[in-house]
Amino acid sequence: MTDVTKPIVDWLLERNPTVEHIPDDLDLIESRLIDSLGFMEFVLLLEDLIGRELRLDQIDVDQFRTLRSLTEHFLKG
Numbered sequence: 001m002t003d004v005t006k007p008i009v010d011w012l013l014e015r016n017p018t019v020e021h022i023p024d025d026l027d028l029i030e031s032r033l034i035d036s037l038g039f040m041e042f043v044l045l046l047e048d049l050i051g052r053e054l055r056l057d058q059i060d061v062d063q064f065r066t067l068r069s070l071t072e073h074f075l076k077g
Helices: 006-015 036-050 067-075
Strands: none
16 A cells, blocks of 8 residues: 555545455455445545546546556556
């Protein structure tokens, strides 16, 4: 976990109390750490972290699958 992913990891762990560690390459959707009900809340969290609104019609769900992918697509720089 890096400093930029800490708020995301904290959010995920809070909603999944049986999980202790989230590897950078774990599929957050397939593992059900992010479900369909929580996805929009997750997007709002990400928007707060990056300081801009995400246009959902211009992004791919695969960009949200792992912590590594989130870092590469949204949290760099």
